[in-house]
Amino acid sequence: MSEYKPPYYLTENMLSFVASISEKLGKLNVYNGLESKPHLRRNNRIKSIHSSLKIEANSLSIGEVKDVLDGKIVLGPEREVQEVKNAYDAYDLISEISPYSIDDLKKVHGVITRNLELQAGEFRSSGVGVFNGDSCIFMAPPFKQVPNLISDLFLWMDENKFKIHPLIMGAVFHYEFVFIHPFTDGNGRMTRLWHTLILSKWNQLFEFVPIESQIEKFQSGYYKAISDSHSNGNSNIFIEFILEQIDFVLELLSNQVQRVDYNLSEYLKKMLDVMEFGIPYSTTSIMEMLGLKSRETFRKNYLNPAIKLGLVVRTIPNKPNSKNQMYVKI
Structure with missing residues (x-):
C-alpha cells in the first residue's frame, strides 16, 4: 500500500460540481448523446486536438486541423502539421490503454511527440519550468x-480507482502531472489527453467531450488556478476550476444534442448532419454536400430556416449578400 497521497481535500463546491456533471451526463445518455451522432463526435475530437495544440502555441486554425486530418495539403509550419497528426493518433489510442499504466503513458508520449522530440516516450533528463507565455509559474522537481x-x-490512482470519484481523481491527476512535468516537451498535451482517458474509462462519452476547448478559452484562469494551488500547497483551487469547466462543456454539449434533435424538419436535420460545428462553409459547399442544384430550394428549405432558428450564423452578419459570406453551425 502506497503512503503517498496528493494534497487536497473535498469541498462543498467540488461535490456540487460532481452532482451537476453527473446529472448532465444522465441527460446526454437519455438523448443517446453522441453514440448516434458520428459527425458531432468527430467534430468534438477535432475541437479537442485544435484547442490542446493551440494552448501550446500551434497556429493552425480549426479548419486547417480538419484539413490535415482529412488528408488535404495545408500550407502551415511542418512541425505544427506533424503535431496535429500525432495528436489524432494519440487520441485514437484512448480505448486501448490503461490510465494506470506508466508503460502506456510513455507509449502515448512517443506517439504525441513522434518525429518532434529526441526523447519521445522517455522521461526528461534535465530541469524544466512551467510557463504561461514568458512568465514562469514554477520550476518542476529535479529530473x-x-x-x-x-x-x-x-x-x-490504481489503489484508489474504486474509492475516489473519477471526476476528482482526474482533476487531481491533472494538477499533479503538470507539477511533476515528467517529459522534456508535450506535458500539457499529455496531461489533457490522460485526463480525458481517466474520465472516459468511467463514462465513454468523455472520449468525445472537448474539455480542452474550454481550458483554451480560459487559459489565463487555467494557469492562475495552477499557480494559486501551488502557492496554497494543495490542488483544491485547480480541482474546482477544472470541474467548473467540465460542467460548462457538458451544458453546451447537451444544448447541441437537443438542438439537433428537437422538432426540426428533415431538411434541417440533413443539413446540420453534414455541417460540423465551428467550421465556415460557403453556400456552394453546403449544397454540394447535400447534393442540391437549386439555390432557391436550398435557401427556402435549408439555410433560411436554420438562420431563423439560430442554428447557423453568417460570418459577415452586417452584409448578408456579401460574395465572401460563409455559414457556421453553432
Missing part, C-alpha cells in the same frame, strides 16, 4: 525525482 514521483502518482 532525478521524476520516475519515483510518477510511480507514486500512478500507484495512488
